[in-house]
Amino acid sequence: MAGKTAKLRxxxxxxxxxxxxxxxxxxxxxxVLRNRGDVSEATxxxxxxxxxxxxxxxxxxxxxxxxxxxxxxxxxIPSLSNMVFPEVLSGISEVLDETxxxxxxxVTNYSPEREEKVLYEMLSWRPSxxxxxxxxxxxxxxxxxxxxxxxxxEIMDVDGEPIDAVVGISHRAAGYEMATEIVRxxxxxxxxxxxxxxxxxxARKRFEGFTEALARAGLxxxxxxxxxxxxxxxxxxxxxxxxxxxxxxxxxxYYSNDMIGAGGLLYLLERGMDIPGQxxxxxxxxxxxxxxxxxxxxxxxxxxxxxxxxxxxIIARRIADESAEPGEKIVFRSRMSPGDTLLRRDAKP
Amino acid sequence: MAGKTAKLRxxxxxxxxxxxxxxxxxxxxxxVLRNRGDVSEATxxxxxxxxxxxxxxxxxxxxxxxxxxxxxxxxxIPSLSNMVFPEVLSGISEVLDETxxxxxxxVTNYSPEREEKVLYEMLSWRPSxxxxxxxxxxxxxxxxxxxxxxxxxEIMDVDGEPIDAVVGISHRAAGYEMATEIVRxxxxxxxxxxxxxxxxxxARKRFEGFTEALARAGLxxxxxxxxxxxxxxxxxxxxxxxxxxxxxxxxxxYYSNDMIGAGGLLYLLERGMDIPGQxxxxxxxxxxxxxxxxxxxxxxxxxxxxxxxxxxxIIARRIADESAEPGEKIVFRSRMSPGDTLLRRDAKP
DNA sequence: ACCGGCGGTGTTAGCGATAACGTACGCCCT
DNA sequence: AGGGCGTACGTTATCGCTAACACCGCCGGT
Numbered sequence: 001m002a003g004k005t006a007k008l009r010x011x012x013x014x015x016x017x018x019x020x021x022x023x024x025x026x027x028x029x030x031x032v033l034r035n036r037g038d039v040s041e042a043t044x045x046x047x048x049x050x051x052x053x054x055x056x057x058x059x060x061x062x063x064x065x066x067x068x069x070x071x072x073x074x075x076x077i078p079s080l081s082n083m084v085f086p087e088v089l090s091g092i093s094e095v096l097d098e099t100x101x102x103x104x105x106x107v108t109n110y111s112p113e114r115e116e117k118v119l120y121e122m123l124s125w126r127p128s129x130x131x132x133x134x135x136x137x138x139x140x141x142x143x144x145x146x147x148x149x150x151x152x153x154e155i156m157d158v159d160g161e162p163i164d165a166v167v168g169i170s171h172r173a174a175g176y177e178m179a180t181e182i183v184r185x186x187x188x189x190x191x192x193x194x195x196x197x198x199x200x201x202x203a204r205k206r207f208e209g210f211t212e213a214l215a216r217a218g219l220x221x222x223x224x225x226x227x228x229x230x231x232x233x234x235x236x237x238x239x240x241x242x243x244x245x246x247x248x249x250x251x252x253x254y255y256s257n258d259m260i261g262a263g264g265l266l267y268l269l270e271r272g273m274d275i276p277g278q279x280x281x282x283x284x285x286x287x288x289x290x291x292x293x294x295x296x297x298x299x300x301x302x303x304x305x306x307x308x309x310x311x312x313x314i315i316a317r318r319i320a321d322e323s324a325e326p327g328e329k330i331v332f333r334s335r336m337s338p339g340d341t342l343l344r345r346d347a348k349p
Numbered sequence: 350m351a352g353k354t355a356k357l358r359x360x361x362x363x364x365x366x367x368x369x370x371x372x373x374x375x376x377x378x379x380x381v382l383r384n385r386g387d388v389s390e391a392t393x394x395x396x397x398x399x400x401x402x403x404x405x406x407x408x409x410x411x412x413x414x415x416x417x418x419x420x421x422x423x424x425x426i427p428s429l430s431n432m433v434f435p436e437v438l439s440g441i442s443e444v445l446d447e448t449x450x451x452x453x454x455x456v457t458n459y460s461p462e463r464e465e466k467v468l469y470e471m472l473s474w475r476p477s478x479x480x481x482x483x484x485x486x487x488x489x490x491x492x493x494x495x496x497x498x499x500x501x502x503e504i505m506d507v508d509g510e511p512i513d514a515v516v517g518i519s520h521r522a523a524g525y526e527m528a529t530e531i532v533r534x535x536x537x538x539x540x541x542x543x544x545x546x547x548x549x550x551x552a553r554k555r556f557e558g559f560t561e562a563l564a565r566a567g568l569x570x571x572x573x574x575x576x577x578x579x580x581x582x583x584x585x586x587x588x589x590x591x592x593x594x595x596x597x598x599x600x601x602x603y604y605s606n607d608m609i610g611a612g613g614l615l616y617l618l619e620r621g622m623d624i625p626g627q628x629x630x631x632x633x634x635x636x637x638x639x640x641x642x643x644x645x646x647x648x649x650x651x652x653x654x655x656x657x658x659x660x661x662x663i664i665a666r667r668i669a670d671e672s673a674e675p676g677e678k679i680v681f682r683s684r685m686s687p688g689d690t691l692l693r694r695d696a697k698p
Numbered sequence: 699a700c701c702g703g704c705g706g707t708g709t710t711a712g713c714g715a716t717a718a719c720g721t722a723c724g725c726c727c728t
Numbered sequence: 729a730g731g732g733c734g735t736a737c738g739t740t741a742t743c744g745c746t747a748a749c750a751c752c753g754c755c756g757g758t
Contacts, residue, residue, distance in 0.1 A: 012475075012498065014714055025738050030716065038736055055496040060473040061419065062714030064410045065743050069716095080438060086429040093456070102470065105454055107442070121451065124409040126361075147404040149361065233641025263641045270643060292582025292612045294619060363744055374708050379746065387705050411744030414713050418746095 013056045022050035033058055064126070071100045073315055074122035076132040078110045078200075083259075083287055084304055085133070088155065091308020092131065099316045101128065110199045116141045123148050129315040135160035136201050151318035151326065153311040156302075157202050158331050165318075165328040167310045171202045174300050174334040175209030178254065178282055181336060183217045185343040187252035187280050190214065192221045193239045193264065194256030196228040203256045206284060210254060223247050227260070236263020251279055258283035258290055261297050265341065269294055281341040296339030303332040362405045371399035382407055413475070420449045422664055423471035425481040427459045427549075432608075432636055433653055434482070437504065440657020441480065448665045450477065459548045461487045472497050478664040484509035485550050500667035500675065502660040505651075506551050507680050514667075514677040516659045520551045523649050523683045524558030527603065527631055530685060532566045534692040536601035536629055539563065541570045542588045542613065543605030545577040552605045555633060559603060572596050576609070585612020600628055607632035607639055610646050614690065618643055630690040645688030652681040 015026040022029065024043055031037040032047040039047075050056075064070045075092060077085040092103050104127065106118035116138050122130070123144055129151040135158075137145070145152050145163050152164040159172045182190065192210070194203055214220055225243045227235040239260065244250060255261035261283025265275070273279055275295060283290075286301035310330050318324045338344055364375040371378065373392055380386040381396040388396075399405075413419045424441060426434040441452050453476065455467035465487050471479070472493055478500040484507075486494070494501050494512050501513040508521045531539065541559070543552055563569055572595055574588040588609065593599060604610035610632025614624070622628055624644065632639075635650035659679050667673045687693055 013496075016714085026714090027716080027739080028737060031737090034716090036716095038734095040736060043736080055492055057469060057472045057493065057497075059475060059714055061410055061413045061475055062743090063716070065414050065745085066714075066716040068743065070410065080429060080435040081432070083430070086435075089429060120406060123406045126408060126410055143404055144406065147362075148406075231637040231640040233638055235641075237641055266641065266643060288580040289582055291580040292584075292586055292615065294615060365744085375744090376709080376746075377707060380707090383746090385746095387707090389706060392706085408744055411713090412746070414715085415744075415746040417713065 013054055014059070017054060018047065018051050018056050021054060022047045070126050070128055071102055072104050072125060072127040073101050073312070074106065074119075074125075074127040074130045074132075075103045076106045076108060076115065076118055076122065076130065078108050078133055080105075080107055083289075084285060084302060087304040088133075088308040088311075091305040092312040093308075095309050095312035095316060099320075101316060101319065103131075103312075110197055112136075112138045112141075112199070116144075119144055128319050129153070131155055131311045131315060133157075134201055135162060135166070137163075151315055153314050155307050155311045157205065158329065159205050162327070162329065164326050165311075165314050165330075167307050167314065167330040167332075169303055169307075169332045169334045170209075171205040172209035172212075174284065175206035175211075176213040177209075177334070177336060178206075178284075178300060179210040179213035179217075181338070181342070182252055182254070182280065182282065183214065183219065185280070185345055187343075188219065189222050189247070189250050190219065190252040190254060191223045191225070191243050191247065191250045192254050192256075193225045193227075193236070193243060193260060196226040206256065222250060232257070232259035233263040233266070236260030236265075237267040238263075240264035240267045253279065253281050255281070255283040258285045258287045258297060258299050261299070262290060262293055265293060265295060265297055276341050276343050280343060286337065290339075295341055296337070298337065298339040298342035300334045300336050303334060306332055362403055363408070366403060367396065367400050367405050370403060371396045419475050419477055420451055421453050421474060421476040422450050422661070423455065423468075423474075423476040423479045423481075424452045425455045425457060425464065425467055425471065425479065427457050427482055429454075429456055432638075433634060433651060436653040437482075437657040437660075440654040440659075441661040442657075444658050444661035444665060448669075450661075450665060450668065452480075452661075459546055461485075461490070461548070465490045465493075468493055477668050478502070480504055480660045480664060482506075483550055484511060484515070486512075500664055502663050504656050504660045506554065507678065508554050511676070511678065513675050514660075514663050514679075516656050516663065516679040516681075518652055518656075518681045518683045519558075520554040521558035521561075523633065523651075524555035524560075525562040526558075526683075526685060527555075527633075527649060528559040528562035528566075530687070530691070531601055531603070531629065531631065532563065532568065534629070534694055536692075537568065538571050538596070538599050539568065539601040539603060540592050540596065540599045541573045541603050541605075542585070542592060542609060543573070543575055545575040555605065571599060581606070581608035582612040582615070585609030585614075586616040587612075589613035589616045602628065602630050604630070604632040607634045607636045607646060607648050610648070611639060611642055614642060614644060614646055625690050625692050629692060635686065639688075644690055645686075647686065647688040647691035649683045649685050652683060655681055 015029050018029045019026045028039060029047050031039050032044050079085060096103055106122050108115040108118055119141050131153045133156050135154050142163055154162050154166045156168045158166055158168045158170050211221060223243055223246055225239040227239055253264055255264060261281060265281055268275060282298040284300055286299050290297050314328055364378050367378045368375040378396050380388050381393050428434060445452055455471055457464040457467055468490050480502045482505050484503050491512055503511050503515045505517045507515055507517045507519050560570060572592055574592045576584040576588055602613055604613060610630060614630055617624060631647040633649055635648050639646050663677055
């Protein structure tokens, strides 16, 4: 019944094998496998049967070289353990799933050198487009992106000079808005807790926007505390303890991300602090995790899924239509969610 | 000074452009760019200068086709939002970074159909090896993996029939061991809370091992509660509330993962329950997050990083040395960490 | 002086697929 | 009957790179 199906072969299968097995030319097999061009139903099924029997998997390497087309989109992000990026990725996947395009992910660990290397590797596969986190890249990286001659979408952040298209939120504005609200609610002695990473430009921009708004109100950050590595939740606890030890009179803590914010929240609740009366808290990101906490931490949504979707849509459009305009810019508005850790004295009655 | 560097070109750059710019043959350029074969220092630097000036990025598609070598390792996992898999990935990356190999990730969302599709796509790029989560695959998937003629490492789980090599822990044993300890500590009315996913075979195996150990002690799970989707932490709360409403007399809750376990823990602490006296809790995975919680949840480590590393090492070895033995099997031992939510009455005084 | 060997470079022939064009055949219409 | 046309295929020529070998000085040993 069987055939030479599972036989251990030395030479890998090619179109030729399928063509011989089904008695038609390689070209016809190629047409069948790609659903392109006219093939009669009879030969189509004959070919498909042969291909399946042999267990043939087309060689996209050869296909891509011949057709000068690669249905890959390079997606370059700093980290996978941040929870932010997997969400962006699923936004991208959702959109690309409806197209022939496929995302390929590269991770830079927030290192410009690695970014450059990863980018080089990815571009050497001649992807049809690039989605890359951030607007800050090394000169060689920018040069490569420009020279690649493919659509490039920089995501997450819009505060800077894009290479081509850009989709994101203004982190500077997000920090500004949060500080404004904090001040409006009457908090005055404000501490900041964040990552040590000088290369997390988005966290930096949030902080800059934050201090700018404080300055406008004649305030400045009373004290700061930084961390790197380790369990963010635990670090949030430790940093909160440390900063309050130095300044027990702080009445607000602004965390650069929700995870350390959550750690701080748990710590303060255990201490029986009055939140948000005695002390207010806020983070950034709107992570799903927060929903299960004893109190909802004040935060701002980073629009992760939307950013992913929008970026993928730009890429898809640009690839489908060569003449589409480059340089598109989409700015999402980060929504504030005050939760239970920020006073809510309404401005208007 | 400049040159025709950033000129907007129609025809993409090829080796030929570099070879013309530097006055040597394409072959020599190829040798320089790959650091292979003897090239004099003079021509080497000449070529490198020209390549850099042009902004040339080699075309791996053509290279791979010509050399019949692709330094990609397909990594196929069910999900990125599970935290487990990013850790496995970093284990893999760490090891592969020391080799010419590069991981390429595909995500299946726990769907066998998607797994099959993703696998097909990846194999069509002719990777040098495959690392794939789980031992359960559709027949066509197994056939493809076998027919690919490349090293295959199935990871996470060792309870089943591997295709080639396998690296993981026994989830059945992990469930068994946890149940044994729970019983040994005197708990008797035990509830189970887990995911609804019938396709998470590892969670299922843990549960099977768990009930088997209970059966041995003449016990069975008193009640169960399942969820799917949404914030795991929140679901953990809700499920805990639900199951205790039905059975207020439960004295132990076994969660199929740490995240819902953490939700349950927070819920019970708020209720002022005596943990682990009145009720004990345990999860599975050993996620970093737990370190920041008010109490340390009892859990078992899934050896994620080690699994990633070991799998990558097998792949690297097999690719470096064609004659290396296939079918290797590495079983890690999942370590129990009783934390603060499981009584600790030692067996021996 | 001759030869072998070696470092350095060029030549030739694919790798496995697809684009573009070519051809055979049947069918309808005049 | 013959022209015109559309369908269903086959042929040929790349795509950009590398393996394998050929080549060519130049060196030192005998």
